Amino acid sequence: MLRNYLKIALRNLAKHKVNTGINVAGLAIGMACCLLIVMYVSDELSYDQHWPNGERVYRMALERKYPGRSTNYALIPPSYAQSVKKEIPEIEQVTRLFSAGTNAPVLVKLNGRTVEEKDFMVVDSTFFQVFQTPLLRGNPNQVLSRPNTVVLTESTAKRLFGQANPIGKMLEIVQGPKLEVTGICADPSHNAHFTYNFLSSTRGFPQAEQVNHIGFSAYTYLLLRPNTSPETVQAKLPAVVEKYAAGEVERTFGVSYRDYLKAGNGYFYFLQPLPSIHLDSHLEAELQPNGSRSLVSIFSIIAGFVLLIACINFMNLATARSSERAREVGIRKSLGSTTQQLAAQFLTESVLLSLFSLLVAVLLVASLLTPFNTIASKSLSLTSLVRWETLPLLVGGAIAVGLLAGSYPAGVLSAFEPIKVLKGKFSSTRQGHLLRNGLVVFQFAISVLLIVSTIVVFSQLNFIQQKELGFTKESVVKLKGAFFLGNNTEAFKEEVAKLSGVTGVGALLVRPAKKAFLALRSVKMARTKPLREKAAWLMSSICKRCR
Numbered sequence: 001m002l003r004n005y006l007k008i009a010l011r012n013l014a015k016h017k018v019n020t021g022i023n024v025a026g027l028a029i030g031m032a033c034c035l036l037i038v039m040y041v042s043d044e045l046s047y048d049q050h051w052p053n054g055e056r057v058y059r060m061a062l063e064r065k066y067p068g069r070s071t072n073y074a075l076i077p078p079s080y081a082q083s084v085k086k087e088i089p090e091i092e093q094v095t096r097l098f099s100a101g102t103n104a105p106v107l108v109k110l111n112g113r114t115v116e117e118k119d120f121m122v123v124d125s126t127f128f129q130v131f132q133t134p135l136l137r138g139n140p141n142q143v144l145s146r147p148n149t150v151v152l153t154e155s156t157a158k159r160l161f162g163q164a165n166p167i168g169k170m171l172e173i174v175q176g177p178k179l180e181v182t183g184i185c186a187d188p189s190h191n192a193h194f195t196y197n198f199l200s201s202t203r204g205f206p207q208a209e210q211v212n213h214i215g216f217s218a219y220t221y222l223l224l225r226p227n228t229s230p231e232t233v234q235a236k237l238p239a240v241v242e243k244y245a246a247g248e249v250e251r252t253f254g255v256s257y258r259d260y261l262k263a264g265n266g267y268f269y270f271l272q273p274l275p276s277i278h279l280d281s282h283l284e285a286e287l288q289p290n291g292s293r294s295l296v297s298i299f300s301i302i303a304g305f306v307l308l309i310a311c312i313n314f315m316n317l318a319t320a321r322s323s324e325r326a327r328e329v330g331i332r333k334s335l336g337s338t339t340q341q342l343a344a345q346f347l348t349e350s351v352l353l354s355l356f357s358l359l360v361a362v363l364l365v366a367s368l369l370t371p372f373n374t375i376a377s378k379s380l381s382l383t384s385l386v387r388w389e390t391l392p393l394l395v396g397g398a399i400a401v402g403l404l405a406g407s408y409p410a411g412v413l414s415a416f417e418p419i420k421v422l423k424g425k426f427s428s429t430r431q432g433h434l435l436r437n438g439l440v441v442f443q444f445a446i447s448v449l450l451i452v453s454t455i456v457v458f459s460q461l462n463f464i465q466q467k468e469l470g471f472t473k474e475s476v477v478k479l480k481g482a483f484f485l486g487n488n489t490e491a492f493k494e495e496v497a498k499l500s501g502v503t504g505v506g507a508l509l510v511r512p513a514k515k516a517f518l519a520l521r522s523v524k525m526a527r528t529k530p531l532r533e534k535a536a537w538l539m540s541s542i543c544k545r546c547r
Contacts, residue, residue: 030310138183149203350406
């Protein structure tokens, strides 16, 4: 029976090529939009889901109370890692991260050449116990146990040393210590709330070793013991804060801890589950820009609406051809076909159309993925969509869409009375008219809503881009990496100011990323590129002298 359904369905689809093409195009476009959004949403929801024991890892964050206001920080004082480990038995392990920010640059001298590298982090020796990243070379309990040691990612090791074994070799950091390579770890996953190329030991790192319970500099992560409630740990934090911070507050501010709190100050620490940081945490000094759970929800709703519009469009096109297929239904019923058999036949056609549309949709996704990645700032690949694990979901989803889109037309067409149809007395019922009109109104309403929302967002972005900033941004040249000039910054500024076409020069130190850049105000726009090249050359020559 199924074989007969498929044969008849293929013949009908081939016979009405134009109608089939319109239906496939409508469903394919809707499916392609839905698949792109689903890929984006899936990637956002997958952040920090790959860590072993990730459900037991929490980041310790801070709500800092000031008189009349408060601010939430992802950074906390560095000494709390050992303090909470000592005072709270439910904590199995702790580790700290010190970072100069997203894409923080360092200058590395190797084999007589200097290269700029990014994503340099200083971490505790317990890093690989909390974040169980696979180590390709080295012992996870020893690679960061000594001062001035560093673990490289696999790609960084190949970039710096090629195919040679880097273990035991030295890396010289400009304006920093020489580091011994003690381990190679796997490259970090792209869907984590922090990334790294270098993991250097906190042993011998002054900022990590000083006793400090009131200054913010460390990202602190706690690995709780199995079956431990985070609320239990969080409830014990205020006592730890008062025990260790009270003395430092009195020495630093000259008031008792009680009076300090009465004045409107305070330190209220809370725990953030590791898998929720990317979508739910929007604190000061995040390691990198996070996503938004509300945007994920909005995009998911939009994907559903787009697919629903495509299904309604299919229903309207199918019922519009009801008069053409009425005679076919009448003849087949008079020959003994039942209503259920006819409904199954029409549903088979809908499912086949849906499967063809899925194939076209995947091809559309493949062609649109590059510009979509550019717009969404993602690195999604087609392999994440089309693989053995997801194929059953894709095919099952296409079948479900076919059944949904074909359910109403199948019910309408299979219910025709053969005597009336064969006598030419076929006419739609009032309920049928109302339902079809309702579907069209709903389809247009959702389409108009999406179009208006798109126009509003585009207008807002255009307003931001065209907004007057109070200065001529086209005449400003920015040079990154001036932080490496150190004490030679003033000399560099003087040399740049002597260049023709430069009317002024200024330096800005951006925290907490600790990056610096020089803004050159040029009055001759045609010379912007030569000015940038000259300034970069000056920076390079001054940096060489300071090394």
